[in-house]
Amino acid sequence: MNPYEAERRTLLTPVLLLLLAERRGHGYELVRRLADMGWRDAESAHVYRVLRGLETCGAVTSHWDASDHGPARRVYALTHQGAMELALWFVRLGELHGILHVFLERYVQLTDATGCGDDRPSAPPTDPASAAHMRRMRK
Structure with missing residues (x-):
């Protein structure tokens, strides 16, 4: 896995x-x-x-x-305990959401700076799904 x-x-x-x-x-x-x-x-x-x-x-x-x-x-x-655990997950995932949002923004900035499809080692590889997601992020 x-x-x-x-x-x-x-x-x-x-x-x-x-x-x-x-x-x-x-x-x-x-x-x-x-x-x-x-x-x-x-x-x-x-x-x-x-x-x-x-x-x-x-x-x-x-x-x-x-x-x-x-x-x-x-x-x-x-159960009631499960509802409390769900509330804790909401807090944890909310914190993670903020981190992921910053990550995604910085990745988009990186691809903008290096250019998609660039052969340099610093250029992240892109596929059609990633490119489409990045276009949505820019909006």
Whole structure:
């Protein structure tokens, strides 16, 4: 696993807490809601591992919901402790947001100063997605 994937996996905890604060849900529904947020590569096995960990530490509870239309599903809900943890994540991610904003601004300035596609070692590599993001940042 590369460092980028590890960072995204770490962020799965607060995102799942947020989704459960919005409304309870079963695992596959949470995976779908993650995809709706743009998190299309969330592995269901990892989502279930994180949910089990959150349940073990008391941030979420679960119960089996028997349905007439299919197999029973484990439905997860946020606890009071989970709501407090979500609030702490909000503060931590807010601080990180400020740092990331400065980073992104400085990266855009660097690419403006060095020129996109420059062959110098100091010039950051760019791809179409990065270039599009930088154009949005400049606006």
